Amino acid sequence: MTDPNQSVLSKLPNNVIDEILIRLPFRDAVCTSILSKEWRKHWCRLPQLTLDSDFWKSKKDLTGDKRATSNFTMTIHNIITRHSGPLTKFTLCIQYWEIYPPIDNLLYFLSRNRIQHLVLKLPRQFKLPPSFFTCLHLRHLFLQNCLLLPPPDFKGFDRLIRLELHEVTISSKLLESLISNCLLLEQLVLRISDTLSDIIEINAPMLKSCDFTGDMTTICLKCVPRLTELSLRYYRKDWKEFDVANFLTSNFFESCPDHLEHLHLDYGVIAKGQEIPKKLPFDLLCVKHLCMCIYLDRDEILCPLSLIRSFPFLQYLEIQMEHNFKKNMPALECLEMEAFPDVIFEHLREVTLIEANASIREMQLIKLLLAMSPALVKMVISPHRFLGKSTIVKTLTKLAEFECAPKAEIFLKLV
Structure with a gap:
């Protein structure tokens, strides 16, 4: 007698089965081959495969000993020999392994299948094999913990529209060349903690979004006429104090296009005693959404407040509070209205404060923003x-005493 459940499974359309299997962890998707004869090879034609922490479950797999390497090689061999049809997206996450498994054959296989979306999270300083540079149909690329040394004849990925590099070892010259050769690039994410030897000039005529974490002084927006979103986070391994005054008064922002609407700034450590500029040398009239960090336990709070003056058409302001929980932190004279006699945010409609701790200085800041908007x-x-x-209850009571715009409402968002 035929199992009715088995009959139902065998009658499902292939596209429905594919949608089911794509949403399962890869290990579970492979296990569906025991359901019926019809399901035995369904996983073999999936267009998207993910080998992440859900797949490498055992401790030996996660640490990457010789046995894990052997299992890895066997797994990749089974995929290469059994998979049929197009493979558009592949994800490999082995960044916590202690040894480097062979992936040359895998990348060659992906290249021949015209892989379009590739995610590689590999062990630290993993040197990518030559086969990686033959994946010329890539449109989305995410690399973590890789060493990039392309062959001399490599011309770049000219179909790439999104590039994301995390802790990738690459020379400034090569990174600059890689970006400039991606003529269709729309999204760029760089997380670089190592100090680069030279300034990276970003030449990307189609770029719409740029997210950079590293030493801000090593990046230059040379040609980005369509850029609408820019995120800059300062980071260096040695935590050398950042000359924020010099950066803010440089011509960096002058190169920003007229289309730039979203700006995120986090310039990290500020040296005490620095002379903080009251505003940029020019106004950024296009910026409507500003996100920034404010360090309330430092006297340099005046810097971000003054910086807001340079965005006269700002509509949305998001502030990430950074502080330690010092008790009895005194109020600051610079947070009184008298210190900003000529400042008013005529277009500011919404303010979001994240990680607020209801300190005296924080309440000063809230009162000031309400009065200026x-x-x-x-x-x-x-x-x-x-x-x-x-x-929290005391904070609500205190907020009710502040004067604000007639239509303004204050919400306390509890997580």
């Missing part, structure tokens, strides 16, 4: 996760 409609305050309920 006549068009404000909404202020959302997200308290720090360690803030007690009693403190």
Whole structure:
């Protein structure tokens, strides 16, 4: 007698089966081959495969000993020999392994299958084999912990529209060349903690979004006429103090296009005693959404507040609070209205404060922003996760005393 469940499974259309298997961890997708004869090879034609932590479950797999390497080689061999049809997306996550398994055959196989979306999270300083540079149909590329040394005849990935590099070892010259040869590139994400020897000039005529974490002084927006979103986070391994005054008064922002609407700034460590500029040498009239970090336990809070002056048409302001929980932190004179007699944010409609801890200086900042924003409609305050309920209640009471725009509403967003 035929199993009715088996009959139902065998009648499912192939596209429905594919959608089911794609949503399963790869290990579970392979296990569906025991359901019936019809399902035995369904996983072999999936267009997307993911070998991540859900697949490498055992501790030996995660550490990457000789046995794990052997299992890895066997797994890749089974995929290469059994897979049929197009393979558009492949994800490999082995960044915590202690040894480097062979992936040359895998990348050659992906290249022959015209892979379009590739994610490689590999062990530290993993040198990519020559076969990687033959994946010329790539449109989305994510690399982590890789060493990039392309062959002399490599011309770049000219179909790439998104490039994301995390802790990738690459020379400034090669990175600059790689980006400039991606003429269709729309999204760029760089996480570089190593100090680069030279400045990277970003030449990408189609680029719309750029997210850079590293030493801000090593990046130059040379030709990005369509850029609408820019995120800059300062980071260096040696935590050398950043000359934020010199950076803000340089011509870096002058090269930003007129289309730039979203800007995220986090310039990290600020040297004490630096002379902080009151504003940029010019206004960025196009920026409507600004996200920035404010360090409330430092006197340099005046810097980000003054910087906001350079965005006269700002509509949305998001502030990430960075602080330690110092008790009895005194108020700051620079946070009184008298210190900003000529400042008013006529177009500011929404303010979001993240990780607020209801300190004296923070309440000063909230009061100041409310007073300076006549068009404000909404202020959302997200308290720090360690803030007690009693403190939150006191904060609400205090906020009710502040004067604000007639249509403004203050919301406390509890996580």
